[in-house]
Amino acid sequence: MTATDSNSIHARIAALATEAEQCTRCGLVKTRNKFVFGEGNPVTPMVFVGEGPGETEDQTGRPFVGRAGLLLDECMREVKITRKHVYVCNVVRCRACVMDGGRLKNRPPTTDEAGACEPWLRRTLEIIKPLVIVCLGGPSASTLIHSDFKITRERGHFYETVYGPIAMATWHPSYVIRQEGAAFAQVRAQLVADIDAARRKVIELRKAAG
Numbered sequence: 001m002t003a004t005d006s007n008s009i010h011a012r013i014a015a016l017a018t019e020a021e022q023c024t025r026c027g028l029v030k031t032r033n034k035f036v037f038g039e040g041n042p043v044t045p046m047v048f049v050g051e052g053p054g055e056t057e058d059q060t061g062r063p064f065v066g067r068a069g070l071l072l073d074e075c076m077r078e079v080k081i082t083r084k085h086v087y088v089c090n091v092v093r094c095r096a097c098v099m100d101g102g103r104l105k106n107r108p109p110t111t112d113e114a115g116a117c118e119p120w121l122r123r124t125l126e127i128i129k130p131l132v133i134v135c136l137g138g139p140s141a142s143t144l145i146h147s148d149f150k151i152t153r154e155r156g157h158f159y160e161t162v163y164g165p166i167a168m169a170t171w172h173p174s175y176v177i178r179q180e181g182a183a184f185a186q187v188r189a190q191l192v193a194d195i196d197a198a199r200r201k202v203i204e205l206r207k208a209a210g
């Protein structure tokens with residue numbers, strides 16, 4: 001890739017992010033503080049896609065910066081990947097929340113909200129053109145891989161998708177955090193192994209492409 005190509009990808013992602021900040025495609029616009037477009041290196045073969053921003057992400061405008069994000073960074077580091085190597089974003093770009101006991105609590109985004117946000121995801125991936133997409137959790141995999149994706153049965157496998165040549169799903173880091181003791185150690189190790197498998201898949205695809 002030439003420096004001009006790389007600059008063009010950075011510029012197109014920045015322009016898309018600026019356009020997205022004005023988004024009113026669904027009701028989440030009413031409660032969001034920040035549109036959490038995504039961040040990292042858009043000139044990358046690997047994109048991580050989560051479900052949607054939580055409170056910390058909504059406040060900062062950055063994806064995966066809360067507890068789940070810290071675990072994701074830690075697991076990536078174990079296979080020598082940092083955010084400088086990859087791009088990180090979400091299926092839904094604004095925090096989905098509900099008022100509970102006088103304060104806003106995170107909730108899963110609805111199918112309609114995911115549908116409304118789909119053009120931002122599709123256009124992000126069209127610019128980056130990753131070789132491998134890593135879906136973090138079942139909802140991301142249901143959007144990007146197939147609609148009745150079962151994370152317990154199908155995680156760690158590689159699928160062809162319309163969004164990029166290859167996608168795989170692994171545990172959402174928030175799910176890993178909720179486990180205790182031996183279960184925590186087991187699913188955390190699986191998350192690391194899946195990220196490493198995605199890294200090795202990139203190497204394999206690059207070799208095959210010559």
Ligand code: URA
Nearest residue numbers: 050051052053063064
């Ligand atoms: N969970 C997600 O799915 N995305 C984030 O950005 C943070 C937590």
